[in-house]
Amino acid sequence: MSAGAIAxxxxxxxxxxxxxxxxxxxxxxYNSLISLKNTVEEAFATMDVYxxxxxxxxxxxxxxxxxxxxxxxxTLQSVIAARSGYQQMTDAQKLQAxxxxxxxxxxxxxxxxxxxxxxxxxxxxxLNAQLQQTEQDIANARKYYNAVVKNYNNKLQxxxxxxxxxIFKFSERQMFEIEDAAQKEPVKxxx
Numbered sequence: 559m560s561a562g563a564i565a566x567x568x569x570x571x572x573x574x575x576x577x578x579x580x581x582x583x584x585x586x587x588y589n590s591l592i593s594l595k596n597t598v599e600e601a602f603a604t605m606d607v608y609x610x611x612x613x614x615x616x617x618x619x620x621x622x623x624x625x626x627x628x629x630x631x632x633t634l635q636s637v638i639a640a641r642s643g644y645q646q647m648t649d650a651q652k653l654q655a656x657x658x659x660x661x662x663x664x665x666x667x668x669x670x671x672x673x674x675x676x677x678x679x680x681x682x683x684x685l686n687a688q689l690q691q692t693e694q695d696i697a698n699a700r701k702y703y704n705a706v707v708k709n710y711n712n713k714l715q716x717x718x719x720x721x722x723x724x725i726f727k728f729s730e731r732q733m734f735e736i737e738d739a740a741q742k743e744p745v746k747x748x749x
Contacts, residue, residue, distance in 0.1 A: 587722040594710040598731050601706045602649060605699035605734065609656055612692045615685060616659070622682040653734055700734045707731045 647655060711730045714723045 583718075584722050587719045588726060591710075591713060591719070591723055591726070591728050594706070594713055595728065597706045598703070598710045601699070601703040605696065605703045606649075606652065608692055608695040608699050609652065612656075612689065612696060613659065615689050615692060619682070619685045619689065622679060622685060650732060653732065656734075704733050707733050 713719050714728055714730055
């Protein structure tokens with residue numbers, strides 16, 4: 559064999575090794591992105607369960623308040639309206655609707671302060687205890703969701719995994735953020 563043939567074989571071997579390394583990296587990165595994407599979806603689903611539980615508690619609380627605050631019907635109807643259509647919402651719409659519900663839930667607490675008999679009502683107290691626990695569960699789920707979204711988005715943005723992400727059209731996910739400064743305060747549910 560001539561030196562030129564050996565050099566051509568060596569060059570071909572190097573090219574095959576480089577192509578194999580790039581292919582292995584691309585497959586590993588793709589699998590990693592799929593795993594992170596599934597973790598983000600699982601985290602959102604967990605948070606969604608708690609958000610739905612919160613949405614389901616609200617009508618019961620509203621019914622408890624109605625008997626004491628008939629003239630506050632506008633606030634109560636706003637809460638019910640914010641709740642409608644939750645199952646058909648996209649993830650982004652659910653996050654936005656949750657922000658609105660947080661604001662309106664605070665309004666119910668303010669109404670309860672105005673009616674001492676309501677604050678002593680056992681059903682209302684039980685519902686508020688459930689709501690308080692649900693709010694804590696949502697806060698924990700939100701922390702977990704935001705952590706996995708950060709990891710996922712970092713992987714999408716960092717080179718060289720960003721190249722693989724762009725090729726396979728992975729897109730960034732939105733963090734669960736509280737937009738209104740008033741909503742950053744915890745919902746007051748203790749009486």
